[in-house]
Amino acid sequence: MTGQSDAAQGISSCNVTTSGLQYLSVFLLNAISLAKPNALQLLQTELMQAQCDCAVITESWLTKKQQDTMFSMADYSLFRHDRKGGKAGGLCVYVRQNVACSVFETVNSVACPTDKIEIMWLECF
Numbered sequence: 001m002t003g004q005s006d007a008a009q010g011i012s013s014c015n016v017t018t019s020g021l022q023y024l025s026v027f028l029l030n031a032i033s034l035a036k037p038n039a040l041q042l043l044q045t046e047l048m049q050a051q052c053d054c055a056v057i058t059e060s061w062l063t064k065k066q067q068d069t070m071f072s073m074a075d076y077s078l079f080r081h082d083r084k085g086g087k088a089g090g091l092c093v094y095v096r097q098n099v100a101c102s103v104f105e106t107v108n109s110v111a112c113p114t115d116k117i118e119i120m121w122l123e124c125f
Contacts, residue, residue, distance in 0.1 A: 024099065024124060027052040033061035034071055034092070043094075044073050053096045054124070060090040079103060081120040091118050100125050 027050055034040055034057060047055055055076070062071065062082050072078055076094040079101070083089030095101040104123040 024054060025050075025052045027055040028058075029055065030058045031061070032059045032088075035061055035066065040071060040073070047073070047076070047094070053099055055094040057092045057094070059088060060092045061088055062090050062092060077101065079120065079122060081118055083118065089118055091120060093120065093122060095122070095124060 027047060029043065029046075031039060031043070034043070043055065043057070060080070060082070062080060064082055068078055068080070071092070073094055075097055077097055078092060078094055080092040081090065101122050101124040104121040106121060
C-alpha cells in the first residue's frame with residue numbers, strides 16, 4: 001500500500017523501551033479459529049513484522065485432538081487452554097522463547113467453572 005505509513009497498514013513495532021526499562025510487548029487477536037486455512041501463517045507474518053514478545057489469541061477454536069506441533073511457531077512457546085466442549089472458544093498464548101514463562105496456578109483455578117470461563121494465567125519474567 002503506497003502512500004500509507006506502517007502504522008496505517010497495521011504494522012508497528014511492539015517493543016517499547018522507556019527510561020531504560022524494557023516492557024513485555026503484547027499482541028492481541030480474536031482469531032475465530034487458528035485451524036482455518038492460512039490463519040497460522042498470517043499470524044506468524046504479523047508477529048515477525050511487529051516483533052512482539054507475546055501474542056494472546058482468543059477464539060482459537062483448538063481442541064485436544066489437535067497437537068501443539070500443528071500450531072507451533074519458530075522462536076515462540078505455545079500455551080493453550082482449549083474449550084471443554086462446543087465448537088468455538090478457547091485461547092492460546094505464544095511467548096517468545098527468550099522470555100521465561102510458565103502457567104501460573106492460583107487457588108481460584110480449581111474453583112473456577114472452566115466449562116463456563118476460559119482463563120489462563122501466565123507468569124513471565
